[in-house]
Amino acid sequence: MAAHVISHYCQQSLPVGDSSHSADARRIATRLVAEAGFDATDIGNVAIVVTELATNILKHAARGEILMRPIARGAALGMEVRAVPDEGANYIHLLEPTGQLHIEVQSVTHPSRVHLDIETDDIEAEVRRLEALGATRVQKVKTWWVMEAPTGQRFCVVRPQGDAFASTANTWE
Numbered sequence: 001m002a003a004h005v006i007s008h009y010c011q012q013s014l015p016v017g018d019s020s021h022s023a024d025a026r027r028i029a030t031r032l033v034a035e036a037g038f039d040a041t042d043i044g045n046v047a048i049v050v051t052e053l054a055t056n057i058l059k060h061a062a063r064g065e066i067l068m069r070p071i072a073r074g075a076a077l078g079m080e081v082r083a084v085p086d087e088g089a090n091y092i093h094l095l096e097p098t099g100q101l102h103i104e105v106q107s108v109t110h111p112s113r114v115h116l117d118i119e120t121d122d123i124e125a126e127v128r129r130l131e132a133l134g135a136t137r138v139q140k141v142k143t144w145w146v147m148e149a150p151t152g153q154r155f156c157v158v159r160p161q162g163d164a165f166a167s168t169a170n171t172w173e
Helices: 020-035 040-061 123-132
Strands: 002-006 009-016 064-068 080-083 091-095 102-106 116-119 136-141 144-148 154-158
Touching (some): 009 040, 020 040, 102 116, 123 136, 123 154
Parallel strands (some): 116 154
Antiparallel strands (some): 002 009, 009 064, 080 091, 091 102, 136 144, 144 154
């Protein structure tokens, strides 16, 4: 295990190459959040998420690395984590306190990168609009389309995910 000082944080780097590393990751993560002042429920939730992350690394990538560092409670770890219905362990939903962002984290088998979803109330019309701008269809998945921008960045066109969609959506002519 290695520790690197990044900014004023101590970052823990833990390789994941076999099932015994899941317990190490869980132990380190729970220690970090306990030191940050999280309550027992939140510590338990972090233990579940880190164990699932290590398991998914082993399942989908065979080996990898978990980087852990404490951050302010109001930042990413301050968000409530929920399962996404009907998606099993492939997705988790981070509840952003203001409700302005819809954030889901997905376990993927391709190289990791930032992935954006474009919400729409008319998926086919939005896909056609994006194709006219140079995007291409990659794959239809359930009710949404995976697309690729001319730059190679993949993104999805999905149904509305949040309650504020109607009041905040852009209208394209």
